[in-house]
Structure formats: C-alpha cells, structure tokens
Amino acid sequence: AAWLTFWKETDPVPATPENEALNAYFGRVAIAAQQFRDEGVPGWRTERGEVYIRIGEPDDVFDTNGLTQTRVIRWTYNSLRLVLYFRDDSGFNRYRLTPESRSEFERVATRLGR
Numbered sequence: 427a428a429w430l431t432f433w434k435e436t437d438p439v440p441a442t443p444e445n446e447a448l449n450a451y452f453g454r455v456a457i458a459a460q461q462f463r464d465e466g467v468p469g470w471r472t473e474r475g476e477v478y479i480r481i482g483e484p485d486d487v488f489d490t491n492g493l494t495q496t497r498v499i500r501w502t503y504n505s506l507r508l509v510l511y512f513r514d515d516s517g518f519n520r521y522r523l524t525p526e527s528r529s530e531f532e533r534v535a536t537r538l539g540r
Contacts, residue, residue: 454479464520473523474499474512480535482508497521508534 437445458475459468469475484501491497497514499521510531512521523531 450481454482465518474521474522477501477510477523477531481508481531481538500528503534506534506538 433448434440438447441476443507455470458470458472460467460477462474462501464472470479481503482519485504486500486502487503488500489497491500495518497519499512499514501510501512502508503510508530510527511524511526514521516534
C-alpha cells in the first residue's frame with residue numbers, strides 16, 4: 427500500500443502506466459553505479475554518484491588531471507547556477523565534494539526537493 431501511494435504521488439504523468447520520474451531516477455542509479463565507483467564502494471554510494479542521482483548529469487565536466495598536483499573535477503549545472511568541485515586527496519580516484527561544494531549541493535537539492 428505504501429509503495430502504491432508513493433508511486434501515485436511521484437508520477438508526473440498519471441495518465442500513463444509508467445512512472446516516468448521513478449524510471450529516470452533508477453536510470454540515474456544504474457549509470458552512477460557504473461561510472462562513479464570507488465575501490466570497494468559501488469558508484470551509487472559515492473559522492474559523485476549521490477550528486478548524479480539527485481540532480482542529474484552536469485552540463486559540463488572539467489578534469490584537472492595533469493594540470494594540478496591535487497586532482498579536481500568540476501561539474502557545472504548551468505540552469506541551476508551551480509558549480510561543484512570534487513577533490514581526490516588520496517591519489518586513488520576517491521573524489522569527495524569540497525566543503526563549499528557540499529554546502530551548495532545541499533542547498534540546491536533541498537530547493538529542488540529531491
């Protein structure tokens with residue numbers, strides 16, 4: 427009963443048999459699981475996976491690999507006026523949001539209600 431209620435409340439187009447919002451969500455989970463895994467951690471549980479699942483694919487990705495000593499990846503979301511930085515302090519591709527980016531991400535995710 428709880429699942430059926432959730433299904434109906436989150437369905438953006440109730441006239442169709444599918445829940446397009448949930449299909450998109452689970453699609454993002456699958457992509458995150460493949461693209462953002464860390465050693466021993468599934469991609470959907472990483473910080474890049476979390477961001478990807480909650481607000482989607484960025485409009486632009488810039489990787490500083492080779493340009494700076496600490497590797498940083500910048501994700502830009504133009505329509506949200508949001509720029510996020512993930513930093514790999516370990517050298518083993520374990521990217522974490524910078525504290526400033528974590529704060530901005532939470533602010534935007536709360537505003538979006540996701």
